[in-house]
Amino acid sequence: MKKINFKTLACAALMTAALSSCSDYLDCPTEDAYNTSSYYKDAAQCRAGVNYLYNSPWYDFQRGFFKVGEILSGNYYWGSSPYLNFTLNGSDEDLANMSASLWSVNTHATTVYDNLKNATGAPEDVKRACMGEALTWKAFAYFYLVRSFGSVPIIHSPIDIINSQQATSLHKAKISNVYDYIIKVLEEAITLLPERDETGKGRLDKYCAEALLAKVYLTKSGFSEEHTKYNNGTYSYITCTAHQRNQADLDKAAEYALDVIEHSGRSLEPVYSDLFRGDHNVCSENMISWAWSTQGNWTMQNSxxxxxxxxxxxxxxxxxxxxxxxxxxxxxxxxxxxxxxxxxxxxxxxxxxxxxxxxxxxxxxxxxxxxxxxxxxxxxxxxxxxxxxxxxxxxxxxxxxxxxxxxxxxxxxxxxxxxxxxALWTHILRLADVYLIYCEAKIGNNGTTTDPKACNLFYQVRHRSVKSYDKDPSSLSWEDVWKERRLELACEGDRWYDFVRRYYYDPQGAINEVKSQRRNGYNNQDALDELYKNYYENGTWTVPSTLIYNTSTAAPNVTDRSFTLPLPSSDVIFNPLLMEAPEEYDLSGITF
Structure with missing residues (x-):
C-alpha cells in the first residue's frame, strides 16, 4: 500500500480552523498551507488521502495496546509494571499516549471523511469506499475508548468543537450513548464500503465493518445503564451488577457475524503461525489491521x-x-x-x-x-x-x-x-474472532448451545491448531468459548477487553478470575537461568526444590474500579468536566 506524507495531507481541512483550543484528547493535525480543493481529484488521490489512517495516528497506541490488552489481563509478565499489579494512575505516560492516539484517530478520520465528502472529480465508488474506511477507523477508535475509559465525550465533528472553542467544556456521554454512536458510525460505513477490496492490498470492505459491528454488539449486549453506577473522582470508574445480557444485541452480533462468515468469501488460514509473518500481512483471515511500513515518515512503522x-x-x-x-x-x-x-x-x-x-x-x-x-x-x-x-x-x-x-x-x-x-502489520480483528463471536452470541444467556453452526465454527478454530480435536462438538459452553478466545487471540491486545465485556454483566466472575491468576514469575530467576543453561550445555535437567512459583508477592487488588482505566491527568487538567458524571447525549442530530 503506497503511503503519503503525513504532514501535507493529514486532515487538511483543519488548516483554516482556530487551533489554539487543541488538547491531548482533541488532537489537531499539523498546521500547514495545504489547499484541499486541489486534491482528491482521482481514485489514486482518494486512496492516498486515506492510507495514513491505517498507521500514523495509531502509532502512539502501540504500547498501550499491548500493556492494557495483555499485561493488565494476566497474559504477560512485566515486572513491577502498574499494569501488572493494578496500580495504574492518570500520570502514566503510556496511558496518556494511548488516549491521545485514539483521539487523534477520531480527529483525522473525521476530517478525511469531510474532505472526501466535499471533493469533486473523483470516481464516486472510490470516493464512497474511502469515506467508509475513514468512518470504520473512527468507530474502532471509539470502541477502544469506551472499553478502556468508560464514558467519554462524543466528538462527532472536531472542527466544530475547535471553531466554537468548546474543547474545555465537553461533558462525557453515557456509555450506552457511546455504543449507540459507534453503531451509527459503522452502519453508515457499511453503506459506503464495497463488497470486496478491489485493490487486493488489505483495504477495508463492507464485511470488515460488519465484523467490527458484530463485536460491538456482543460487547454492548452485556452493558446496562440500569445495572450501572457511575462514580466521580480521580478515576471516574463505573460499578456494574450482575444481570442477563440483552438478547436483541446478542441476536444482532450473531446476525452480522454470520453474514461475514457466509458471504464475505473469507476463510481461516491453514497454518496459524503464518498469520503473523510478513508475507501474510494481507490474507483472507486478517480483516482489520494496522498497516505499518518502514518506507516513510516516523509513526508509520511497527515498533x-x-x-x-x-x-x-x-x-x-x-x-x-x-x-x-x-x-x-x-x-x-x-x-x-x-x-x-x-x-x-x-x-x-x-x-x-x-x-x-x-x-x-x-x-x-x-x-x-x-x-x-x-x-x-x-x-x-x-x-x-x-x-x-x-x-x-x-x-x-x-x-x-x-x-x-x-x-x-x-x-x-x-x-x-x-x-x-x-513493516509487520498488527492484526486487530481476524475472522477467527468473528467465528467465536458467533459462538458466544448463540450461547447468550443460556450457558450452552447445541447450534450446529456454532459447534462447527468452534471446531474449525480449534482443529486448525489442535489436530487431535477431530470432530464437531455436540454442544458448546460459555467456558469453552471463553478459554478458546484466550488461546486463539493471546498476545494480540484483546484479552483485557474480553474481561471488560464480561465485567459488564458478570462483575464478580471477572474480578475473581483476574485475582486467581498466576501473574508472578518463579521466585528464583537465577536458579531458572541455571536450569536452562545446564540443559543447553550439558543436557541435564534437575529442578531445585527452591525453584517454585512466587507466592510471596500478593495477588493484585482487583476491584470494580479496575475495569475502567483512569483518564489521563493531562486531559482532566485541560477539561475538569471529565471528572463529572456523564450526561445523556442526544444522537438524533448526528448526520453524515
Missing part, C-alpha cells in the same frame, strides 16, 4: 519488537524485552510448564505465541538456518548476541509481533528494517 524482543534479537540494538514474557498463567492455559524440558505441543498456537526451552523457529533467522531459543540465550548467533542469560522469571519469551532479524525482514517485506522500525 513492538523493541518492547517484546530479547536483547540482541535484531541487529539494531533496540530490543529491551528480555525481562518480560508470557505469563505462567498463560502457560498454564496452554498446558505447558517452563520447569519441564518436554514440550507438549498439542496446540500449535502455543509455540506461535511464546518461546520455551526446546523451541526452534524456521521463520526467524533464516540467514542462520533458523532460530533456537536456548542457543540464542547462551551462545548467540553472528551479529545476534543476547546478554548470555535468561532474564525473564517466567522462562518464556514473546513470538507474536516479532519479525526476526534484518534478513527475515528483507525476505518477507523486500525492504530492510530499521531502528524501532518494521
Amino acid at each position: 513492538l519488537q523493541c518492547d517484546l524482543g530479547m536483547k540482541g534479537f535484531d541487529e539494531y540494538g533496540d530490543n529491551w524485552g528480555q525481562y518480560c514474557g508470557p505469563s505462567i498463567d498463560l502457560q498454564d492455559a496452554f498446558g505447558e510448564n517452563a520447569l519441564s524440558p518436554n514440550r507438549m505441543n498439542i496446540d500449535d498456537r502455543r509455540k506461535a505465541t511464546m518461546m520455551l526451552p526446546g523451541d526452534q523457529y524456521d521463520y526467524f533467522y533464516s540467514d542462520c538456518g533458523g532460530f533456537d531459543y536456548l542457543k540464542f540465550l547462551y551462545n548467540g548467533y553472528p551479529d545476534h548476541k543476547s546478554g548470555g542469560e535468561l532474564y525473564c522469571p517466567t522462562g518464556a519469551a514473546a513470538v507474536k509481533h516479532l519479525y526476526g532479524d534484518n534478513a527475515d525482514h528483507i525476505k518477507y517485506f523486500q525492504t530492510a528494517a530499521g531502528v524501532q522500525k518494521s
